[in-house]
Amino acid sequence: MRSTPSVSNEAFNVENQESKVNETPAVESTTATSSPQNENGSSAAPKDPEKAGDQLLVDWAPDDSHNPRNWSTPKKLFVTFQICLLTTSVYIGSAIYTAGLPGIQQEFQVSTVKALLGLTLFVLGYALGPMVWAPMSEIPYIGRNPIYVGTLFAFVLLQLPVIYASNFSMLMAFRFITGLVGSPVLATGGATIADMYEPQKQAYGIGVWGIAAVFGPAMGPLVGGFAAESKGWKWPIWELMWLSGFCCIVLFFCLPETSSSNILYRRTVRIRALTKNPNIKCQPEIEAEGMSGKEIGLMVFIRPFTLSFTEPICFFLNLYLALIYGLLYLWFESFPIVFLGIYRFTEGTLGLAFLGILIGSFIIMVPFFYYLYRYVEPQFNDLGQLRPEVRLQPAMVGAFFIPVCLFWFGWSARPSVHWIMPVIGSSFFSMGAFLLFMAVLGYLGDAYPKYIASVFAGNDLIRSSFGAAFPLFANAMYEKLGVGWASSLLGFLSVAFVPIPFILYFYGKRIRMVSKMATHDL
Numbered sequence: 411m412r413s414t415p416s417v418s419n420e421a422f423n424v425e426n427q428e429s430k431v432n433e434t435p436a437v438e439s440t441t442a443t444s445s446p447q448n449e450n451g452s453s454a455a456p457k458d459p460e461k462a463g464d465q466l467l468v469d470w471a472p473d474d475s476h477n478p479r480n481w482s483t484p485k486k487l488f489v490t491f492q493i494c495l496l497t498t499s500v501y502i503g504s505a506i507y508t509a510g511l512p513g514i515q516q517e518f519q520v521s522t523v524k525a526l527l528g529l530t531l532f533v534l535g536y537a538l539g540p541m542v543w544a545p546m547s548e549i550p551y552i553g554r555n556p557i558y559v560g561t562l563f564a565f566v567l568l569q570l571p572v573i574y575a576s577n578f579s580m581l582m583a584f585r586f587i588t589g590l591v592g593s594p595v596l597a598t599g600g601a602t603i604a605d606m607y608e609p610q611k612q613a614y615g616i617g618v619w620g621i622a623a624v625f626g627p628a629m630g631p632l633v634g635g636f637a638a639e640s641k642g643w644k645w646p647i648w649e650l651m652w653l654s655g656f657c658c659i660v661l662f663f664c665l666p667e668t669s670s671s672n673i674l675y676r677r678t679v680r681i682r683a684l685t686k687n688p689n690i691k692c693q694p695e696i697e698a699e700g701m702s703g704k705e706i707g708l709m710v711f712i713r714p715f716t717l718s719f720t721e722p723i724c725f726f727l728n729l730y731l732a733l734i735y736g737l738l739y740l741w742f743e744s745f746p747i748v749f750l751g752i753y754r755f756t757e758g759t760l761g762l763a764f765l766g767i768l769i770g771s772f773i774i775m776v777p778f779f780y781y782l783y784r785y786v787e788p789q790f791n792d793l794g795q796l797r798p799e800v801r802l803q804p805a806m807v808g809a810f811f812i813p814v815c816l817f818w819f820g821w822s823a824r825p826s827v828h829w830i831m832p833v834i835g836s837s838f839f840s841m842g843a844f845l846l847f848m849a850v851l852g853y854l855g856d857a858y859p860k861y862i863a864s865v866f867a868g869n870d871l872i873r874s875s876f877g878a879a880f881p882l883f884a885n886a887m888y889e890k891l892g893v894g895w896a897s898s899l900l901g902f903l904s905v906a907f908v909p910i911p912f913i914l915y916f917y918g919k920r921i922r923m924v925s926k927m928a929t930h931d932l
Contacts, residue, residue: 468678468692470670476677478606478668485666486606490615492665493599494622496558499657500565500592501623503650504532505630505742507585509761510643517643518578522885526743528585530878533739535589537874540597544867545710547598550694553672554602555665557594562658565592569651573644592654596623597870600851601863605668609794610787614779617848621771624840627738628768631745632761639757670694713861714868722921723857723914723928724865727850728872730907734812734843736876737900741816741839743884748819748893753829763833770837774844778804797932798856799918801849805911808845813901813908815839820897849911857918857928 470477481489507528514525543561547554568588575581603615634646667673671694678692717724742764749755749763781804790796818835851866858865888896914921922928 465689465691465696466687467696468674468681468690470674476673478670478673479608481606486615488664489606489666489668490603490618492661493595493602494619495657496562496595496661497599497619497622498626498629499650499654500562500595501626502630502633502653503588503592503626504529504536504739505627505764506634506646506650507532507630508742509631509634509638509646509757512757513638513643514581518581520578523882524578526881526884527582529739529881531582531586532589533874534878535586535591536593536596537871537878539590539593540867540870541710541714543594544597544601544863545706547594547601547669548671548863550669550671550675550692550698553667553669554598554605555661555667557598558665559658559661561591561594562654562661566651566655566658569647569654573647573651597866600866602668605670609796610790613782613786613848613852616851617775617778617782617844620844620847621775624771624844625768627742628764628771628840629761631742631764635761636758709864710867713864714871717858717861717865717927718868718872721858721925721927723918723925724854724868726910727854727914728869730910731847731850731869732873732876733904733907734846735873736880737812737816737904738839738843739877740880740884740887741819741897741900743881744819744888744893744897747885747888748823748832749829752823752825752893755829763829763836766833766836767840770840771844773837774841778845778848795932796856797919798853798922798929799915801853801856802911802915802918803849804845805849805853806915808842808849809904809908809911811838811842811845812904815842816897816901816904820894820901823893823897846911853914853918857922859929861927 474480478486508526511522511525514520514528515522518525543557546552547557565588568584568591571584572581572588575584599619600616603619604612607615630646633649637645637649671692674692675695678690678695682688682690718728719725745763746760749760750757755763785803786796786800789800815835815838818838819832822831822835851869854865854869855862887899890896891899923930
């Protein structure tokens with residue numbers, strides 16, 4: 411390597427000796443970068459020797475305390491808690507709205523189906539928002555925090571037009587907008603967890619984050635039910651505003667940036683200002699400068715659809731998770747029919763029926779973490795890589811829990827059977843959904859490391875679209891078929907998808923080897 415001028419000692423002293431700077435066309439990229447573009451945490455974009463050759467590259471030192479992967483365990487846990495709080499604060503917004511449906515129908519003189527549009531449009535906002543927010547959070551100049559805090563602040567303020575909507579159209583419009591601006595964490599929360607934890611440990615953090623995603627919809631009817639019963643449909647939205655407002659304050663003061671690309675970029679800017687040397691760059695900055703508007707448009711708007719509909723692995727797994735997500739929101743609409751109509755719960759106590767779903771997710775987390783520790787961690791190689799198909803093993807168990815839940819719930823919901831039986835049956839849904847989501851999202855991330863942002867954006871779009879559409883025909887289906895047969899129909903539909911994780915477990919590697927976009931390494 412030819413000798414090169416070094417960055418001034420003054421700059422390094424300011425940075426507390428935490429950066430290492432080299433001039434080389436093939437400098438190693440950050441080993442702990444939060445870019446989701448490959449499975450071991452390194453940026454997958456190729457380096458450009460012509461651009462890097464005359465530049466000083468800022469990189470991480472081996473034990474850099476500013477590297478999110480080197481943070482202390484308490485700090486990682488505190489950041490994980492904040493992401494879970496954010497996820498719950500937004501996710502509760504879908505189900506908490508349903509507690510006020512009777513009041514909305516009465517005030518705006520609309521049918522049940524029209525009132526449900528407030529749920530549908532909110533979830534549709536979930537689907538479309540990440541198509542923009544997720545790629546923006548990967549831009550080194552922006553990072554994750556401005557997206558999280560900025561959109562959450564807008565989410566809090568925009569609850570006011572929902573509460574004071576003067577007509578039904580205004581209410582629906584702002585429900586969609588609040589879903590749109592509240593969606594970033596639903597797509598990038600997992601990426602924030604991955605920023606901090608090594609590949610062997612990421613599933614634990616994402617598992618806890620997944621519990622928060624279940625906690626929100628499960629607690630929404632309970633928290634909103636008593637408020638709507640006592641004060642009307644607007645009070646659940648007030649509660650949503652208070653919770654999300656508290657979360658916004660916590661994040662503004664306490665959430666550190668976890669995107670290593672953004673942290674390195676800001677460090678590079680400081681060193682460049684101190685040394686007055688414009689040739690000092692970091693690899694994420696070089697890669698961002700090399701992307702044209704056309705490439706960014708391709709990544710945001712085209713690639714998620716291309717992967718979702720041309721890659722068999724993406725297509726079938728996205729369809730499977732979309733079905734589960736759609737069934738969840740459709741099935742939620744059967745709870746008032748069962749517990750108000752059959753068991754004579756009040757609007758407030760109806761929310762208690764959703765606790766089975768929450769308890770099920772906590773129950774399954776313990777054996778899942780043991781499985782990770784005992785069977786999955788030992789299979790990682792020295793590079794932190796795992797054969798992607800190993801991720802599908804939990805899905806091969808969870809796939810059976812969904813039909814068990816639906817059949818149990820449907821045929822135990824009758825006046826002669828105690829109400830606790832359908833509540834117990836409902837716990838199997840969260841067990842199955844937890845295992846399926848953890849397995850499928852982990853598998854997609856490992857199978858498409860170079861395109862993980864696009865893969866997850868496509869998955870979120872299809873999944874949330876199903877979740878938005880399915881509730882609209884829930885009441886009609888349950889009224890015509892009855893609780894037993896309507897739930898059984900959903901159960902038979904879920905049975906038809908059970909073979910998917912088994913097929914991909916045994917034949918997924920062959921499919922990956924003929925794909926132009928999937929990894930061929932393992």
